[in-house]
Amino acid sequence: MKTITMADVAKQAGVSKSTVSQFLNGRYDYMGEKTKKRIELAIKELGYSPNIIARSLKQKSTMTIGVIVANILHVFSTQVIRAIEDFCNESNFHIIVCNADDNPAKEKRYIDMLRAKQVDGIIAFPTGENVELYNQLTDSNYPIVFMDRIVPGISIDTVLLDNKRAAKIAVDRFVEKGYQRIGLLTPPLSEGVTPRKERIQGYKNALQSQHIPFNPDYLSSTDISEVQASLDAMLRLPNPPNALLALNDRTLFEVLKYAKKQQLNISEDLALIGIDDVSFASFYSPALTTVAQPAFEMGRKAATLLLNRIKNKYTDPEIYRFEPQLMSRESC
Amino acid sequence: MKTITMADVAKQAGVSKSTVSQFLNGRYDYMGEKTKKRIELAIKELGYSPNIIARSLKQKSTMTIGVIVANILHVFSTQVIRAIEDFCNESNFHIIVCNADDNPAKEKRYIDMLRAKQVDGIIAFPTGENVELYNQLTDSNYPIVFMDRIVPGISIDTVLLDNKRAAKIAVDRFVEKGYQRIGLLTPPLSEGVTPRKERIQGYKNALQSQHIPFNPDYLSSTDISEVQASLDAMLRLPNPPNALLALNDRTLFEVLKYAKKQQLNISEDLALIGIDDVSFASFYSPALTTVAQPAFEMGRKAATLLLNRIKNKYTDPEIYRFEPQLMSRESC
DNA sequence: CTGAAAGCGCTTACAG
DNA sequence: CTGAAAGCGCTTACAG
Numbered sequence: 001m002k003t004i005t006m007a008d009v010a011k012q013a014g015v016s017k018s019t020v021s022q023f024l025n026g027r028y029d030y031m032g033e034k035t036k037k038r039i040e041l042a043i044k045e046l047g048y049s050p051n052i053i054a055r056s057l058k059q060k061s062t063m064t065i066g067v068i069v070a071n072i073l074h075v076f077s078t079q080v081i082r083a084i085e086d087f088c089n090e091s092n093f094h095i096i097v098c099n100a101d102d103n104p105a106k107e108k109r110y111i112d113m114l115r116a117k118q119v120d121g122i123i124a125f126p127t128g129e130n131v132e133l134y135n136q137l138t139d140s141n142y143p144i145v146f147m148d149r150i151v152p153g154i155s156i157d158t159v160l161l162d163n164k165r166a167a168k169i170a171v172d173r174f175v176e177k178g179y180q181r182i183g184l185l186t187p188p189l190s191e192g193v194t195p196r197k198e199r200i201q202g203y204k205n206a207l208q209s210q211h212i213p214f215n216p217d218y219l220s221s222t223d224i225s226e227v228q229a230s231l232d233a234m235l236r237l238p239n240p241p242n243a244l245l246a247l248n249d250r251t252l253f254e255v256l257k258y259a260k261k262q263q264l265n266i267s268e269d270l271a272l273i274g275i276d277d278v279s280f281a282s283f284y285s286p287a288l289t290t291v292a293q294p295a296f297e298m299g300r301k302a303a304t305l306l307l308n309r310i311k312n313k314y315t316d317p318e319i320y321r322f323e324p325q326l327m328s329r330e331s332c
Numbered sequence: 333m334k335t336i337t338m339a340d341v342a343k344q345a346g347v348s349k350s351t352v353s354q355f356l357n358g359r360y361d362y363m364g365e366k367t368k369k370r371i372e373l374a375i376k377e378l379g380y381s382p383n384i385i386a387r388s389l390k391q392k393s394t395m396t397i398g399v400i401v402a403n404i405l406h407v408f409s410t411q412v413i414r415a416i417e418d419f420c421n422e423s424n425f426h427i428i429v430c431n432a433d434d435n436p437a438k439e440k441r442y443i444d445m446l447r448a449k450q451v452d453g454i455i456a457f458p459t460g461e462n463v464e465l466y467n468q469l470t471d472s473n474y475p476i477v478f479m480d481r482i483v484p485g486i487s488i489d490t491v492l493l494d495n496k497r498a499a500k501i502a503v504d505r506f507v508e509k510g511y512q513r514i515g516l517l518t519p520p521l522s523e524g525v526t527p528r529k530e531r532i533q534g535y536k537n538a539l540q541s542q543h544i545p546f547n548p549d550y551l552s553s554t555d556i557s558e559v560q561a562s563l564d565a566m567l568r569l570p571n572p573p574n575a576l577l578a579l580n581d582r583t584l585f586e587v588l589k590y591a592k593k594q595q596l597n598i599s600e601d602l603a604l605i606g607i608d609d610v611s612f613a614s615f616y617s618p619a620l621t622t623v624a625q626p627a628f629e630m631g632r633k634a635a636t637l638l639l640n641r642i643k644n645k646y647t648d649p650e651i652y653r654f655e656p657q658l659m660s661r662e663s664c
Numbered sequence: 665c666t667g668a669a670a671g672c673g674c675t676t677a678c679a680g
Numbered sequence: 681c682t683g684a685a686a687g688c689g690c691t692t693a694c695a696g
Contacts, residue, residue: 016683052448053389054673058688072414082404085431097429099417116384256615280612283588337689348667386689390672
């Protein structure tokens with residue numbers, strides 16, 4: 001299985017490699033009709049297909065980008081990736097997908113490898129921990145876009161939800177429906193995880209503007225595995241919350257598991273809103289009111305920004321906030 | 333930003349490119365200690381990182397594989413991809429992810445482009461339509477593995493669920509619980525889509541071995557958008573089914589939407605089993621009995637097979653069937 | 665133990 | 681309108 005190269009085509013067509021190359025790249029400006037035909041024929045006869053690696057080496061462009069998410073199993077990431085892939089496909093780019101698992105060492109390894117493989121740019125959900133590396137990237141003007149998380153002090157295009165607003169939308173909805181004792185369940189506030197920080201802040205701000213005092217007992221920040229226990233404690237308070245905001249889909253899952261186990265009647269016993277629109281929200285009983293992220297738009301935006309940078313349309317790095325959307329259903 | 337190359341390192345260290353290359357590839361056998369040190373230092377000083385594209389051109393291996401799914405948004409695909417990525421990561425491979433959307437033209441384009449980019453192999457959920465192309469690939473001995481779908485007449489490693497058994501497990505469960513009038517809801521039986529064909533066959537076979545006559549009225553094969561209408565009709569039969577098998581997750585969603593709208597009491601009015609274990613199965617009310625695919629094992633197997641082929645460990649192409657697992661819960 | 669040279673398969677400035 | 685030649689950044693067989 002000898003692989004056939006441009007030289008073979010050239011020989012077969014009786015022209016030089018240069019001419020074949022011109023032909024392949026559509027630079028027909030001065031090319032004779034018979035030459036074109038001959039090359040076309042030779043390509044067909046030999047079943048030739050160009051080696052893009054060789055081209056990449058010369059052109060310093062691989063038409064490939066890297067996408068590093070925390071975990072592709074998270075629905076939001078999957079949707080973002082799908083949007084990125086669609087956009088890239090329109091521009092003939094491919095995407096290499098990596099799972100960093102919130103592990104800075106893994107993230108660093110991926111970034112280094114991707115660069116070594118000469119990908120033209122990277123979209124990442126950053127761990128936030130590789131500050132030195134991020135700075136290197138911006139210093140060398142490497143095309144990169146962050147998703148979902150802001151790394152303080154780093155000047156890189158970042159696409160994320162207006163998280164404060166997401167929390168505010170939920171709180172306002174609770175209040176509008178007559179709930180004042182609003183609990184919040186969140187995973188641990190490890191540093192670097194923008195959405196959690198901002199949503200909690202948004203929750204506090206929203207309470208304040210509704211003139212509801214913030215009650216620390218109503219805020220549980222625990223590991224996913226302890227959400228249920230923590231919720232249990234919260235509901236056993238002398239004056240427990242009558243409404244609950246789940247900070248993300250995985251937290252919401254825990255609430256629903258707990259509710260089922262305890263035969264808690266959601267919406268009657270306890271109003272519930274989750275941030276992240278889950279697949280079953282509309283047909284759950286009660287249908288779940290959620291605050292949705294426009295994941296596809298966000299992915300598309302990230303891809304647009306990155307490809308623009310790759311094409312050298314320089315713009316100052318910015319933070320792009322997307323509007324969350326209330327999906328009004330039955331649970332509140 | 334001049335990029336620094338091996339030549340720069342060589343000059344800085346006062347050795348030849350060959351020696352640097354040896355060093356990078358860990359062929360220290362005969363290398364003097366001082367030489368090593370000098371190279372190491374030069375690399376550090378210059379911040380050198382090798383260009384893997386250049387290496388790939390010479391070595392004819394990119395350490396990258398392509399993964400073509402129908403749609404990454406399908407949970408099963410996402411899980412398979414995650415497993416593949418994990419396995420590849422262990423072997424220092426990267427994956428390029430593509431969505432073919434069950435579109436043969438898109439599939440062909442991806443396969444052609446991936447090969448042009450010299451990926452070392454491909455794992456695909458095949459549309460089944462590009463028979464000529466598949467044959468070319470096997471003829472040229474190109475490493476490829478199929479997932480989920482069998483393409484008749486093509487000899488390629490294929491990893492998929494024991495679909496007949498999945499249907500049988502569900503039917504047997506129904507019968508064991510006393511249900512005999514078992515309906516089946518499936519998306520259209522377009523050719524090439526192995527799982528649907530096989531699951532329907534498995535359903536029929538299982539009925540037979542339970543001595544239950546197959547009732548064509550109990551089998552609905554429609555577009556997803558018409559599942560609800562079709563189910564409605566089925567339940568209005570003079571003698572409607574009292575148990576329902578949803579062929580996959582998306583069909584199950586439609587059943588649940590319908591049940592909610594019609595205030596149908598699942599498990600009491602109608603027993604229900606879905607193939608594909610959905611994220612909310614355990615905390616839905618009633619908790620949903622499902623038949624799960626071992627998606628991660630399957631993805632891992634596909635990756636293992638592919639990397640073995642890439643490493644030239646030739647084996648005859650085979651079909652690998654994975655055991656479905658009953659997740660016994662409340663809906664039946 | 666290390667280096668000079670050829671080559672991987674392309675592209676491209678230049679000459680004619 | 682087309683070709684010869686150099687070069688992209690590596691690797692590797694070979695020589696010494």
